[in-house]
Amino acid sequence: MVSCYLIATGACLPMANASIFRAEHRMAPDLSPDRSISRGGASSSRRRDLVFVVNPRGANGRTGKEWKKLLPFLQSRLGTDCNICESLTSGPFHAIDITREAIREGADAVISVGGDGTLHEVVNGFFWDGKPVANQNREAAHSTALGLIPLGTGSDFARTFGWKNDPCEAIERIATGLRSRIDVGVINREGEQPHYYINVADIHLSAKAGYYASKYKRFGNLCYVIGALQAFMGHHNQDLRIKVDEGEWETFPKVTALCIGNAKYFGGGMKITPNADPRSRDFEVVILQDFKWYDFILKLNKLYSGTHLSVNNVTARRVHSIEVEDISGSGDIYVQSDGEYLGFLPRKFCILPAAIEMIC
Numbered sequence: 244m245v246s247c248y249l250i251a252t253g254a255c256l257p258m259a260n261a262s263i264f265r266a267e268h269r270m271a272p273d274l275s276p277d278r279s280i281s282r283g284g285a286s287s288s289r290r291r292d293l294v295f296v297v298n299p300r301g302a303n304g305r306t307g308k309e310w311k312k313l314l315p316f317l318q319s320r321l322g323t324d325c326n327i328c329e330s331l332t333s334g335p336f337h338a339i340d341i342t343r344e345a346i347r348e349g350a351d352a353v354i355s356v357g358g359d360g361t362l363h364e365v366v367n368g369f370f371w372d373g374k375p376v377a378n379q380n381r382e383a384a385h386s387t388a389l390g391l392i393p394l395g396t397g398s399d400f401a402r403t404f405g406w407k408n409d410p411c412e413a414i415e416r417i418a419t420g421l422r423s424r425i426d427v428g429v430i431n432r433e434g435e436q437p438h439y440y441i442n443v444a445d446i447h448l449s450a451k452a453g454y455y456a457s458k459y460k461r462f463g464n465l466c467y468v469i470g471a472l473q474a475f476m477g478h479h480n481q482d483l484r485i486k487v488d489e490g491e492w493e494t495f496p497k498v499t500a501l502c503i504g505n506a507k508y509f510g511g512g513m514k515i516t517p518n519a520d521p522r523s524r525d526f527e528v529v530i531l532q533d534f535k536w537y538d539f540i541l542k543l544n545k546l547y548s549g550t551h552l553s554v555n556n557v558t559a560r561r562v563h564s565i566e567v568e569d570i571s572g573s574g575d576i577y578v579q580s581d582g583e584y585l586g587f588l589p590r591k592f593c594i595l596p597a598a599i600e601m602i603c
């Protein structure tokens with residue numbers, strides 16, 4: 244059950260615990276410069292229902308504090324034309340349920356307020372049982388868009404669009420309301436429900452580093468350094484088998500990390516898949532092989548600036564699908580997506596072109 248507070252006037256989604264007060268301001272005029280960008284099909288006279296999914300524990304509690312300070316501005320900027328529903332997450336995975344319910348109830352947009360982990364859960368809420376979640380009112384003219392107020396530790400997805408952890412800038416984007424279709428990655432494993440991601444999925448050392456980093460978020464961006472140091476302990480490069488676009492299996496010896504980017508950045512600002520673009524309808528895959536610990540020190544600058552593709556032992560290619568298996572069968576090669584631990588290999592990753600409309 245969604246616990247959602249309606250914080251602007253007007254009819255809104257029939258969500259529990261609605262408390263109402265007034266806000267004022269007009270939406271910006273249509274600025275659409277591009278035919279791939281739309282305003283969501285809603286008539287300009289209809290009030291938009293916006294559901295803000297807020298992780299109060301994001302960025303070690305900073306998201307909750309920032310959100311409270313942001314509310315008056317949000318109400319004044321959007322409240323005249325939009326019904327604003329606030330829903331605070333109560334724990335991991337809650338954002339998925341809130342999103343599904345909001346889409347079924349016909350929200351115009353679900354806006355993730357937090358970091359990449361919260362965004363990841365909201366994206367997963369756009370799907371159920373392998374299919375997109377649909378508005379229960381089949382005659383509705385609009386679809387639900389995804390929005391983002393980046394307020395996390397890394398907020399790596401936002402970097403691809405050049406967005407900062409600046410909530411006022413994000414609210415201006417929401418007020419303008421331009422939408423563009425973006426791709427989503429889907430990860431499959433036999434016997435499991437599909438899992439969706441929007442930013443970068445990665446395998447082996449970087450995924451292990453992400454797993455450890457998540458335990459040190461209280462140290463801010465330093466968590467990625469601590470996570471990487473811990474992951475290096477006992478690390479061995481591993482031979483992997485990959486199959487690209489349903490072709491033949493290929494062996495990649497001594498893989499250090501394999502990254503499948505729908506967008507460009509991970510690990511708190513590392514431009515790992517520098518040519519990935521969520522509107523390209525494919526992934527950029529980058530494979531690092533036979534890296535030693537000192538290679539990361541020598542090449543760190545290139546990894547952060549995205550100029551590492553010309554370095555020895557780095558391969559990049561564009562794919563629509565990729566299957567990855569561990570040759571040794573050890574069952575301990577880590578997989579993560581959007582910085583969230585997923586388990587171990589094997590996995591298959593496929594692009595879902597233009598799967599979600601995003602406010603951008």
Ligand SMILES: Nc1ncnc2c1ncn2[C@@H]1O[C@H](COP(=O)(O)OP(=O)(O)OP(=O)(O)O)[C@@H](O)[C@H]1O
Nearest residue numbers: 301302333334335357358359360361395396397398
């Ligand atoms: N109420 C809550 N209490 C504790 N954890 C929560 C709560 N709501 C959500 N979470 C979990 O918090 C995790 C991290 O949240 P989020 O991604 O917003 O912040 P972050 O980790 O600081 O940022 P980033 O992922 O960008 O580095 C999410 O994976 C989510 O499952």
